Structure formats: C-alpha cells, structure tokens
Amino acid sequence: MKKIIISGGGTGGHIFPALAIANEIRLRYPQADILFVGAIGKMEMERVPAAGYKIVGLPIVGLQRKFTLSNFALPFKLLKSLAKAKKILKDFQPEVVIGVGGYASGPTLKMATRLGIPTVVQEQNSYPGKTNRLLSKSVSAICTAYEGLESVFPAAKIKLTGNPVRQELKELNLSREEAFACFPALNPAKKTVLVMGGSLGARTLNESVLFVADQLEQENVQVLWQCGKYYFEAMKTEVEGKKNILLTDFIARMDAAYTLADVIVSRAGALSISELCLVGKPTILVPSPNVSEDHQTKNAMALVKNHAAILVKDAIAKEEGLKTAFAVLKDKNQSQLLGSAIKAMAKPNASADIVDVIEGLVASRFIAM
Structure with a gap:
C-alpha cells in the first residue's frame, strides 16, 4: 500500500x-x-x-x-x-x-x-x-x-x-512488586480497587469513592483513584488526611495500575472495555448516561451477558459502586470467574x-x- x-x-x-x-x-x-x-x-x-x-x-x-x-x-x-x-x-x-x-x-x-x-x-x-x-x-x-x-x-x-x-497493554509483564514500586504510597499487603473516570473524570465515580472513604480502613482496602483533571483540586480537598486513598488526575503507568488492581471500577467506553478485556481483572462497569444512544450501557451489556463484568447503573453508583467492588473482593470464586470471563473476550x-x-x-x- x-x-x-x-x-x-x-x-x-x-x-x-x-x-x-x-x-x-x-x-x-x-x-x-x-x-x-x-x-x-x-x-x-x-x-x-x-x-x-x-x-x-x-x-x-x-x-x-x-x-x-x-x-x-x-x-x-x-x-x-x-x-x-x-x-x-x-x-x-x-x-x-x-x-x-x-x-x-x-x-x-x-x-x-x-x-x-x-x-x-x-x-x-x-x-x-x-x-x-x-x-x-x-x-x-x-x-x-x-x-x-x-x-x-x-x-x-x-x-x-x-x-x-495500547501496545504496552498487550502483555502485562510487570510483577506486582514492580507495579507497586510505581505507586509507593500504596500498600502491597492490601487489596486494591482501581477507579478510572477517564481523562476528564466521572462525577458519579468520584462520589462513589467519597461515599466509602471512611470505611476503607475497616474493609482493609485501598483505592487507586484516577479522578480526572476537572475534579482533581476539589477531590484533593475532600480526601485530605484520609488514609487508604491515592488520588491522581492522570495515571501515566496504566500497565502498573492494571497489574496491581484486584478489582476495577470504570466507565464503559469502547476502548476502556477493550483494555479491560486484555487485563483480565474483575470489573464493575458504570456506564455514563451522558452519551449518544446510551451506547455505554450497550457496551457493558455485551460483557454482562457473558458473565464478564458487573453493571452498576449510574443512578445508584454513588452508594453501590464501591460497595459492589468490596463484595467482589470478598468472594474469591466470583473474582476468578469474572476475571476469566472478561479475559476470554480479549482481542x-x-x-x-x-x-x-x-x-x-x-x-x-x-x-x-
């Protein structure tokens, strides 16, 4: 050509x-x-x-x-x-x-x-x-x-x-130790929830983290939270002094973030889902209601029908998004099934x-x- x-x-x-x-x-x-x-x-x-x-x-x-x-x-x-x-x-x-x-x-x-x-x-x-x-x-x-x-x-x-x-995500070759070295504020001994709202951020996902911020110590869970540049300053003020939260507006080392995550909470954009399939981690999808023809819900349902993800509607995600992630972390069998099913959909x-x-x-x- x-x-x-x-x-x-x-x-x-x-x-x-x-x-x-x-x-x-x-x-x-x-x-x-x-x-x-x-x-x-x-x-x-x-x-x-x-x-x-x-x-x-x-x-x-x-x-x-x-x-x-x-x-x-x-x-x-x-x-x-x-x-x-x-x-x-x-x-x-x-x-x-x-x-x-x-x-x-x-x-x-x-x-x-x-x-x-x-x-x-x-x-x-x-x-x-x-x-x-x-x-x-x-x-x-x-x-x-x-x-x-x-x-x-x-x-x-x-x-x-x-x-x-992205080429670097086709094979995640990092060890967990190497991945945690990229985020020294995180504790390798704790379960980690990765929350991704995209480059601009997602208000509902941010609210869902704030909703459970005071429960993280009790749950023995930490959150790597990509809140988006639009929300960063406000969220920084909200979580000041709180433990078990690593807040960032942007994650440059997504390979490391995916490697260390035990469960992922994300919007349901087409490219995000394609990456999540490659990563093969248990995933909770919160489709954005602010997209044409509700296509993110349709994207998410393609995975849900294959038992490859859990869908939480945006309207209840503030209360249920991270709570659903905690439930998955506690259920080893469900975690393994979700991870295997989403990995099987990778291309x-x-x-x-x-x-x-x-x-x-x-x-x-x-x-x-």
Missing part, C-alpha cells in the same frame, strides 16, 4: 484507533503516505500531528440535540465538507479510505464510495453511531469490536476484529486484523483491475 486516508475523530475514542491503525500500516509499509482527514476545531487536529502524521480539516459540525442557530448552518457546512472531501480524494488518490467514526468520516467515506475507492469502517461500540450506520450500505467492509451487529450492518461486510489497544491483535482486512480490499481491487 502506498497511499491511505484515515478519517474521523472528535473524541479520543475515535482518534486512538485511527492512530493505532496508522501505526500498524506504517510498520508493514514504512514508505506509505498516510493522510488523516478530521474536523476543524476538534482534538484530532492537534493529536494527529503530535503523533507524526499529516492531517487536513473539514468544516463539518454535528447536529445539536437542543435547538440552536448553529443547526441552520449545518446543511451548508455539510455541502462544503463534501466538496472539500472530494477534492482531497482526487488530489491525494488513496488506494483505500478508512473511517473510524466522528463527524469528518461521513463526508470523506461518502465521497470515497462515489469515486469507487475501497472503504473500511471501524466501529468501536456494541451499538454503532449514526455516521457508521448511514455509511454501512455503501462501504466495502466493516470492522467491529462486538458480535451481534448483523441487525444494523450488512452481515456479509462484517469482520469481527476487536478494538486496537489483542485487533490492529493487525484490521490492517489484514484493508490489505485484502486493496489487493482484490488490483486483481479486479
């Missing part, structure tokens, strides 16, 4: 898979020319160049759920984005176009299909977003992370590949499998020519 376009973004959940796919392509084809197409003003316009790739932006925006004047400009921005995407495709002449979801992938993949360029959609969630659902009939292939999407995607196009994950070679699909499309196009 010589020329590839990857389009999409808007959130880390779209950008990370895009970069992982690009890295796998570059590993196989060091001379490949990879161009990203994003949305002007979105985080991909900074994250992609920082990772060493070129990017151009489309003036596309999303439809606001609430009535706003900006919605009136949407049709004009869509038409302008379609025209710009067509020009980018004609100028760059890619062999394949990959869409990872997000605003920009819609116009880019739509025009690519019209121009007869092979197209691949990478869907991270157990319930597809609107853009990917609309594109599914016209694209060449759809790489999914979950089974059972035949009801929304054409079955013949589906390739079950999983979601790309560690997702990036490679996705690029295999892409290679197949490009090869079949050249054979047809």
Whole structure:
C-alpha cells in the first residue's frame, strides 16, 4: 500500500484507533503516505500531528440535540465538507479510505464510495453511531469490536476484529512488586480497587469513592483513584488526611495500575472495555448516561451477558459502586470467574486484523483491475 486516508475523530475514542491503525500500516509499509482527514476545531487536529502524521480539516459540525442557530448552518457546512472531501480524494488518490467514526468520516467515506475507492469502517461500540450506520450500505467492509451487529450492518461486510489497544497493554509483564514500586504510597499487603473516570473524570465515580472513604480502613482496602483533571483540586480537598486513598488526575503507568488492581471500577467506553478485556481483572462497569444512544450501557451489556463484568447503573453508583467492588473482593470464586470471563473476550491483535482486512480490499481491487 502506498497511499491511505484515515478519517474521523472528535473524541479520543475515535482518534486512538485511527492512530493505532496508522501505526500498524506504517510498520508493514514504512514508505506509505498516510493522510488523516478530521474536523476543524476538534482534538484530532492537534493529536494527529503530535503523533507524526499529516492531517487536513473539514468544516463539518454535528447536529445539536437542543435547538440552536448553529443547526441552520449545518446543511451548508455539510455541502462544503463534501466538496472539500472530494477534492482531497482526487488530489491525494488513496488506494483505500478508512473511517473510524466522528463527524469528518461521513463526508470523506461518502465521497470515497462515489469515486469507487475501497472503504473500511471501524466501529468501536456494541451499538454503532449514526455516521457508521448511514455509511454501512455503501462501504466495502466493516470492522467491529462486538458480535451481534448483523441487525444494523450488512452481515456479509462484517469482520469481527476487536478494538486496537495500547501496545504496552498487550502483555502485562510487570510483577506486582514492580507495579507497586510505581505507586509507593500504596500498600502491597492490601487489596486494591482501581477507579478510572477517564481523562476528564466521572462525577458519579468520584462520589462513589467519597461515599466509602471512611470505611476503607475497616474493609482493609485501598483505592487507586484516577479522578480526572476537572475534579482533581476539589477531590484533593475532600480526601485530605484520609488514609487508604491515592488520588491522581492522570495515571501515566496504566500497565502498573492494571497489574496491581484486584478489582476495577470504570466507565464503559469502547476502548476502556477493550483494555479491560486484555487485563483480565474483575470489573464493575458504570456506564455514563451522558452519551449518544446510551451506547455505554450497550457496551457493558455485551460483557454482562457473558458473565464478564458487573453493571452498576449510574443512578445508584454513588452508594453501590464501591460497595459492589468490596463484595467482589470478598468472594474469591466470583473474582476468578469474572476475571476469566472478561479475559476470554480479549482481542489483542485487533490492529493487525484490521490492517489484514484493508490489505485484502486493496489487493482484490488490483486483481479486479
């Protein structure tokens, strides 16, 4: 492969898979020319160049759920984005176009299909977003992370590949001693609950830690708590002087955090779940209610149906989130069953499998020519 376009973004959940796919392509084809197409003003316009790739932006925006004047400009921005995407495709002449979801992938993949360029959609969630659902009939292939999407995607196009994950998490080679050395404030003799609210944090998960903060000594449990940068200063004040809590806004050594955790409490974003499957630790999922089409609940249910996680609804998570974690810690049999079941759902070679699909499309196009 010589020329590839990857389009999409808007959130880390779209950008990370895009970069992982690009890295796998570059590993196989060091001379490949990879161009990203994003949305002007979105985080991909900074994250992609920082990772060493070129990017151009489309003036596309999303439809606001609430009535706003900006919605009136949407049709004009869509038409302008379609025209710009067509020009980018004609100028760059890619062999394949990959869409990872997000605003920009819609116009880019739509025009690519019209121009007869092979197209691949990478869907991270157990319930597809609107853009990917609309594109599914016209694209060449759809790489999914979950089974059972035949009801929304054409079955013949589906390739079950999983979601790309960070390279360092594919094999956790740290010993517990090495992991605890990365967090010297934690006690290796105590059971550890890892609470992850994402880079910005999750209010409900933070409240759930505060709710049990005074019970931790009695439970002989400690918490490694990633509260997010938005909440850090407030939470720091709340837990001042309290024992058995290590508070941080961001965890750089996630490999160490996962290794030392005895149970994990997390939101149910698609990429978080993919990582948690690789890690294979008992997990309590608290889906965010503030996402489109409640897709985090659908992500979580895909695990719950396989007895691979416990779901705690956001509405009761303040009182029940950490209490559920304590109950799992006390039940060795349940801990082992949850860990084994979630590990069985891991797909560690997702990036490679996705690029295999892409290679197949490009090869079949050249054979047809």
